[in-house]
Amino acid sequence: MATGTLVRAFSLCLLLPALAGAQAAPPPSRGAILAASRDVIAKARYCTFITIAADGHPQARIVDPLEPDEAFTIWLATNPLTRKVDEVRRNARVTLSCFAAATSSYVTIIARGELIADAAEKARHWKAEWTPFYPNGAKGTDVVLIRLSPLRLEIVSTERGMAGDPKTWRPLTVTFP
Secondary structure, rough: OOOOHHHHHHHHHHHHHHHHHHOOOOOOOOOHHHHHHHHHHHHHHOOOEEEEEEOOOEEEEEEEEEOOOOOOEEEEEEOOOOOOHHHHHOOOOOEEEEHHHHEEEEEEEEEEEEEEEEEEEHHHHHHHHHHHHOOHHOOOOEEEEEEEEEEEEEEEEEHHHEEOHHHHOOOEEEEEO
C-alpha cells in the first residue's frame, strides 16, 4: 500500500467514530411543515386541481384556491356545470398540487372533495378574487364550492430544509386524522 493511501485510510479510521456519533438534524415538526406548506400555497397562488375522470384517467386544471384554514381544509369555487363537479360527485378522491416557482417548492394535498352549494357556507368561505367570475358572489346559483378535506400532505421546500429523503426522494409528509 502506498504511503498516501495508508495515511488516508488511517485518517478515515480516526474520523469514523466522530461521523458515527454525528446525528442528522431532527425532522421538522408537524407545525413547521404546515406553516411552510401554507407559505408555499400562498406564494404559488394558482394550483393544479386533479380529479378522476369518468374514463378513470386523472383530469387536471388550474384553480385559485382559498388559503388553508386551521384544519388545512382548502376551498375552491367553480361553475356547477363543469366536469370537475361531476368528477367530484362521482369520485371524491382529489389532489391539489401547488408549485411556487420562485423557490422551486411544492405542496401536494391528497384530499376528499365535497360539493357545497349552501349560500351561507359559500359566504363564509368566499375569496374576493372569485367575484369577477361569479357576479352574484356566494349567493349566486352559478357557483358551487369544493371543500378539500386533507388526508395527506407532502412538501418539498429546500429553502426551508424540507427536501425529503435524499435516497428515495420521498417528500416530508403529514397525515391528517
